[in-house]
Amino acid sequence: MVFAGKLRVKKRWWALAILTVAVVASPIWLGFGLWRIADALQVSASMGAKLGCSGHFISGQDNQQILQDLASYSPANSLLELHYSSSNVAANLLGIRQASATYRPGLGCTLDIGDTQPLDRLQLSSAKADLSPGLPQQISASWQSKLDDLLAADNAKGLDSRALLLVKDGKLVAESYATGYNAYTPLLGWSMAKSVTAIMQGRMQQLGLVNENNMSLFDEWRSDRRASIRLSQLLQMTSGLDFDETYAPGTDAANMLFIAHDASALPLHSDIAYEPGRHFAYSSGTTNVIMRYLNQQLGGNQAALDFLHQELVQPLGLSHFYLETDPSGVFVGSSYLYASGRDWASLGQLLLNNGNWQGQQLLNKEWLFRATQPNSSENDDRYGYQLWLNAGRNKAEDARRWPQLPADAYAMLGNRKQVVMVIPSWNLVFVRLGWSKSDYPTAENISALMH
Known part of the structure; x- marks a missing residue:
């Protein structure tokens, strides 16, 4: 058991080293010092939770597509784990940083930062029946082709x-x-x-x-x-x-x-x-x-x-x-x-x-x-x-x-x-x-x- 615990710690340190290199080498984070690594990790976790929540609940994307989209911003994001519940997505970055976002029907997703209880009281008064017909359509075979x-x-x-x-x-x-x-x-x-x-x-x-x-x-x-x-x-x-x-x-x-x-x-x-x-x-x-x-x-x-x-x-x-x-x-x-x-x-x-x-x-x-x-x-x-x-x-x-x-x-x-x-x-x-x-x-x- 002691050996297994040491192995897990060792793996985490190796993962952290790889993560540091990935974040520093990422085009989106170029030009910042290593003292910003903690900020970078938290941003990655928060980005994962926010885009993961909206991608899942609003766009209907699967986990693979969401992670692929996130990884396009930084290789570090490919190390994220996303966990989905009925109205929430939690992002975990190697156990080092976590973040979560909550979906509210009609309102979309919001990061769980600070007191978000007032959001639960917001009510979407409009109904689909109230919507106008929208943009007129006249599909043309030539334009479509x-x-x-x-x-x-x-x-x-x-x-x-x-x-x-x-x-x-x-x-x-x-x-x-x-x-x-x-x-x-x-x-x-x-x-x-x-x-x-x-x-x-x-x-x-x-x-x-x-x-x-x-x-x-x-x-x-x-x-x-x-x-x-x-x-x-x-x-x-x-x-x-x-x-x-x-x-x-x-x-x-x-x-x-x-x-x-x-x-x-x-x-x-x-x-x-x-x-x-x-x-x-x-x-x-x-x-x-x-x-x-x-x-x-x-x-x-x-x-x-x-x-x-x-x-x-x-x-x-x-x-x-x-x-x-x-x-x-x-x-x-x-x-x-x-x-x-x-x-x-x-x-x-x-x-x-x-x-x-x-x-x-x-x-x-x-x-x-x-x-x-x-x-x-x-x-x-x-x-x-x-x-x-x-x-x-x-x-x-x-x-x-x-x-x-x-x-x-x-x-x-x-x-x-x-x-x-x-x-x-x-x-x-x-x-x-x-x-x-x-x-x-x-x-x-x-x-x-x-x-």
Whole structure:
């Protein structure tokens, strides 16, 4: 027995040594010191619990697929063990670090950090019967054949495309899905959630609940330089807030998503590094500050949940849509949105329709115009209200983000090369959901489809 115990300890130390090398060598964690190893282990465990829970309960993925997706971020994640119960997933990293996440029907999964009992009191008031019919469909054999061929070509190259959809002239004309996924599978869009946060703000503005020109947004900001930050500058990522978007152990972004009870608290207390409006800096923390502000203006977590579903989910017919919260109950507007391909396509079509959906003006046309205009920064103006723009003030082809596409193209973009591309001049919305570690030829593929 003593020998067996020593053997287990020895194996654990060997595993820890291998784990340390794996974490340090991982591309996502490059550049941090060994003193961050404890942070790295906890982030891996928390990532495993969170993505494992949502992948299992929302997307219906099996354990093998979940672990494969996790390992694409770090070899260390391949050492995770995930344990599933009726409403919870627990992650164990060699007995060194643990984390768990809980699924709540209609709400999705949330990490079990701090007091999460208030989440149990949140109630989803909407019912599927209240949903609108959603995106009109008119499947075209020719478009369908092209999209099927594209999906097959993607996955023959190892790009791991899971859903491709094409909306032309206001109708869904083709949709193609990889094995294991279908039109009803909610898939994680990562940072495409940021664009939905902007849409939520736009809907609130249409109803007179907020205004993009609002300043002095938080009590914590009213006595310093942050009082001059406008909501529009947060939307454009030109607020000047100092937030480290690097995804490495101990950084702002990693702590916000995988360690914190209150995700927006860290960016809320960030200092200001640039004069507002002068410098573009992509920041997930900024988006979560926006969502915190919207939550406060609506009156708290239950009111925000009611608003989202009554004012966006129901009218748009988003039947497989989960915008998840942090452990404090505030939506993680930067990252945690699961939706079906059709739901993502509907959100893109709402933008293409100038905010009108089946006769209802959900977003003000003037707001949407401003949302798709270049920002005022001096370093990169090709970003609107949480939307990536093809062209800034310089419309020349060689200055475009996607030279193969028209200058008026703009997109929701998410990690793993997720995209909802909106091209007004082509009257087209293209959706790609998948899990690509390498670059994905979005513009080339869309251009090839259209020519």
